[in-house]
Amino acid sequence: MTNTQLTLVQIDNYGPWTVTPEPRREMDLQTLQSRLFADLAQFVGSRDGYVFFTRFDNMVAVTNGLDRDDHELLQESIANRYPVTLSLGIGVDRNPAVALERATDVVQRAGSAQDHERREVLSGETLPMEDRADSDVQIAHFDVNDATGKYTDRLNEFDTFIQIEQGYASLMRHLREEHGALSFFVGGDNIISITPDLTASQYRAAIDHVEGEAGVELKVGVGTASNAHEAGFAAKHALEDCRHRGTIVEFADAPLAADD
Numbered sequence: 001m002t003n004t005q006l007t008l009v010q011i012d013n014y015g016p017w018t019v020t021p022e023p024r025r026e027m028d029l030q031t032l033q034s035r036l037f038a039d040l041a042q043f044v045g046s047r048d049g050y051v052f053f054t055r056f057d058n059m060v061a062v063t064n065g066l067d068r069d070d071h072e073l074l075q076e077s078i079a080n081r082y083p084v085t086l087s088l089g090i091g092v093d094r095n096p097a098v099a100l101e102r103a104t105d106v107v108q109r110a111g112s113a114q115d116h117e118r119r120e121v122l123s124g125e126t127l128p129m130e131d132r133a134d135s136d137v138q139i140a141h142f143d144v145n146d147a148t149g150k151y152t153d154r155l156n157e158f159d160t161f162i163q164i165e166q167g168y169a170s171l172m173r174h175l176r177e178e179h180g181a182l183s184f185f186v187g188g189d190n191i192i193s194i195t196p197d198l199t200a201s202q203y204r205a206a207i208d209h210v211e212g213e214a215g216v217e218l219k220v221g222v223g224t225a226s227n228a229h230e231a232g233f234a235a236k237h238a239l240e241d242c243r244h245r246g247t248i249v250e251f252a253d254a255p256l257a258a259d260d
């Protein structure tokens with residue numbers, strides 16, 4: 001059964017910091033944000049989770065397999081090395097949107113994102129030990145069909161970017177509204193969705209919707225496993241199956257072996 005543990009990562013009081021004592025150089029902020037994301041990706045990824053940069057001042061992580069101590073260690077390590085601190089809210093639910101609501105609620109209850117007295121909140125419930133064995137994450141890895149031939153090799157980068165972003169906007173809204181799935185642009189022409197248990201026809205309907213609304217053709221590989229890495233890795237293999245078979249939806253056949 002899918003049961004997703006999500007962590008909302010929010011930089012404490014970041015807005016005021018970016019303009020104190022006066023506005024900071026934009027490329028310095030971009031450097032900080034991208035390094036922070038890289039560090040989170042390393043930390044969470046080494047524990048088989050996924051993290052998405054969303055707006056950089058707020059990020060969303062799939063943290064099945066990470067316990068409260070892992071979250072505390074992350075906060076400590078960031079506070080030791082960065083001029084900013086992180087608040088973390090954790091939520092669990094079969095539906096990813098509900099899990100994120102829970103994760104967000106505990107952070108919002110502790111105070112505003114721009115409250116200078118709210119620092120390093122760590123709140124919410126992780127998956128109980130006894131539920132871990134049968135709690136799965138479902139990950140759908142979407143990719144634009146022949147983005148290179150249709151866009152990258154034909155259009156300038158900005159017009160390509162518009163096409164890809166329009167496809168992303170259409171997909172993220174459809175999956176959020178219809179199923180409570182959360183979709184994240186991860187670079188190139190790739191979108192990764194954290195979903196509840198969806199069927200092949202529900203994925204086909206999402207792909208049809210995006211083609212109708214944005215004119216962007218997608219395919220998707222779907223994987224399910226006890227952590228984001230294994231589910232996502234299986235999804236990537238399923239996406240390769242789409243390429244070989246010329247299909248638009250493939251599910252990973254079997255859970256991956258531990259050494260895959």
Ligand SMILES: Nc1nc2c(ncn2[C@@H]2O[C@H](COP(=O)(O)OP(=O)(O)OP(=O)(O)O)[C@@H](O)[C@H]2O)c(=O)[nH]1
Binds near residue numbers: 189190
């Ligand atoms: N984040 C991420 N990006 C990827 C991955 N694979 C490819 N990309 C990005 O996607 C871009 C396009 O690559 P492909 O999707 O393989 O190429 P394509 O032209 O769309 O061809 P088909 O997908 O085979 O239809 C690459 O330049 C990368 O930026 C992946 O696994 N993860």
